[in-house]
Amino acid sequence: MKKQYPLGIKSNKRREQLFNHYTSQAHYIADHEPALVQLVTLITDAEDLRALIDAEGIIYSAGLMKRPHPAVAMLRTVQSGIISYAGKFGLTPSDAKALSKGVEKDEDFSAFDDL
Numbered sequence: 001m002k003k004q005y006p007l008g009i010k011s012n013k014r015r016e017q018l019f020n021h022y023t024s025q026a027h028y029i030a031d032h033e034p035a036l037v038q039l040v041t042l043i044t045d046a047e048d049l050r051a052l053i054d055a056e057g058i059i060y061s062a063g064l065m066k067r068p069h070p071a072v073a074m075l076r077t078v079q080s081g082i083i084s085y086a087g088k089f090g091l092t093p094s095d096a097k098a099l100s101k102g103v104e105k106d107e108d109f110s111a112f113d114d115l
Contacts, residue, residue: 008037014044022089032089039085042078049075 009015018040022028028036052071059066087095 006033006037008041012044014047015040018043027090035085035088039082039089042081042085046075046078046082049078 005016005019009019022036049071053069056069058069058072060069086092
């Protein structure tokens with residue numbers, strides 16, 4: 001039986017590969033699937049943009065003028081999104097450290113704290 005992938009993942013082998021990798025982790029929570037789909041999509045978009053930049057260069061000629069390749073700005077935007085999502089999944093060192101501490105309970109200083 002073929003595995004069912006969410007929309008945005010299916011029919012793209014690299015996305016399926018990344019999705020399988022992240023969903024096979026012990027700490028995977030199915031409720032986070034929409035965010036995981038977005039993270040995987042951003043990663044593959046970054047890979048595609050990097051391949052385009054590597055093939056065409058960061059500068060292109062427009063007549064006599066040299067201009068930065070639009071894919072460079074697009075890559076920076078995608079990379080920013082990856083960093084944001086990676087932090088939410090605890091994939092950056094600082095976020096992993098913060099998540100390992102757990103959630104602290106706020107103290108109740110109200111007049112009703114003894115109830």
